Amino acid sequence: xxxxxxxxxxxGKGKTTASLGLIMRALGHDFKVYVGQFMKGTPKGExxxxxxxxxxxxxxxxxxxxxxxxxxxxxxxxIAKEGxxxxxxxxxxxxxxxxxxxxxxxxxxxxxxxxxxxxHLIDIKPKETELILTGRYVPKEVIERADLVTEMxxxxxxxxxxxxxxxxxxx
Amino acid sequence: xxxxxxxxxxxGKGKTTASLGLIMRALGHDFKVYVGQFMKGTPKGExxxxxxxxxxxxxxxxxxxxxxxxxxxxxxxxIAKEGxxxxxxxxxxxxxxxxxxxxxxxxxxxxxxxxxxxxHLIDIKPKETELILTGRYVPKEVIERADLVTEMxxxxxxxxxxxxxxxxxxx
Numbered sequence: 001x002x003x004x005x006x007x008x009x010x011x012g013k014g015k016t017t018a019s020l021g022l023i024m025r026a027l028g029h030d031f032k033v034y035v036g037q038f039m040k041g042t043p044k045g046e047x048x049x050x051x052x053x054x055x056x057x058x059x060x061x062x063x064x065x066x067x068x069x070x071x072x073x074x075x076x077x078x079i080a081k082e083g084x085x086x087x088x089x090x091x092x093x094x095x096x097x098x099x100x101x102x103x104x105x106x107x108x109x110x111x112x113x114x115x116x117x118x119x120h121l122i123d124i125k126p127k128e129t130e131l132i133l134t135g136r137y138v139p140k141e142v143i144e145r146a147d148l149v150t151e152m153x154x155x156x157x158x159x160x161x162x163x164x165x166x167x168x169x170x171x
Numbered sequence: 172x173x174x175x176x177x178x179x180x181x182x183g184k185g186k187t188t189a190s191l192g193l194i195m196r197a198l199g200h201d202f203k204v205y206v207g208q209f210m211k212g213t214p215k216g217e218x219x220x221x222x223x224x225x226x227x228x229x230x231x232x233x234x235x236x237x238x239x240x241x242x243x244x245x246x247x248x249x250i251a252k253e254g255x256x257x258x259x260x261x262x263x264x265x266x267x268x269x270x271x272x273x274x275x276x277x278x279x280x281x282x283x284x285x286x287x288x289x290x291h292l293i294d295i296k297p298k299e300t301e302l303i304l305t306g307r308y309v310p311k312e313v314i315e316r317a318d319l320v321t322e323m324x325x326x327x328x329x330x331x332x333x334x335x336x337x338x339x340x341x342x
Contacts, residue, residue: 017192028216045199
């Protein structure tokens with residue numbers, strides 16, 4: 001079965017969760033799944049369940065959430081590049097049926113990973129592997145190469161009542 | 172913690188999977204989760220994993236996939252109404268932290284459930300419960316009442332090479 005390249009982008013909610021949902025479906029058919037989370041240092045609620053389900057999860061992000069390109073540190077760059085190298089190995093290993101690179105699109109916006117590097121990852125993707133790339137700001141070269149692109153568009157959003165994220169929902 | 176009403180709609184991929192991903196996050200915090208799947212008679216790959224994770228899942232759909240309103244049978248209507256009654260009970264039970272009503276929006280398009288009935292379900296939602304409504308064709312009254320609405324917009328889609336769905340990815 002041919003594996004495709006899927007992109008979930010846009011300013012709306014549901015990009016990372018859509019990729020997590022794909023994992024559930026894939027595991028139902030005993031697929032091998034790998035998740036590489038870029039830009040995220042702190043584990044979220046899903047990690048516990050992913051581990052319980054035997055999914056390999058790795059995080060390539062610093063402690064602090066990056067809001068602006070000016071905030072990017074040398075360490076952030078180092079971690080992202082290490083993540084990129086790691087993911088390259090994972091793809092070349094041909095061990096996984098489904099590979100999710102969460103927030104990798106965003107990392108191009110912060111110049112942590114280049115669009116060409118993402119294209120290289122697509123190039124080395126095993127034919128049968130499904131590759132999911134999530135995050136805002138997906139470069140247009142990546143859209144051109146992807147098989148499926150969904151834009152999550154924010155139509156309406158609640159205010160957080162002073163809290164950034166809610167346990168069990170956003171984290 | 173206040174629970175919100177979230178809607179995932181639009182013609183793009185990722186609506187149901189986004190709701191499944193929310194489950195993973197919620198379970199990571201030991202939330203109680205209920206999933207009611209409208210319009211779907213045949214179980215997909217995710218069911219196996221949801222059951223393994225202790226999530227209550229029920230399906231309120233006939234055997235055949237409905238493409239056009241003309242195809243709707245008396246049985247489809249009966250199953251949808253029973254589903255609606257069941258979900259009403261589930262909401263009133265106050266047992267669940269996260270309730271997902273998958274494809275319930277679509278069921279209004281096929282006149283299986285009315286927009287007013289969905290509004291009623293929102294009305295009886297326990298304050299702390301997060302309610303997720305997925306599917307295309309969400310009625311505008313529901314958008315008005317929802318706290319968060321994301322439109323999944325199809326930007327690019329692969330052709331299925333003659334197959335409707337792929338095991339482990341679409342089903």
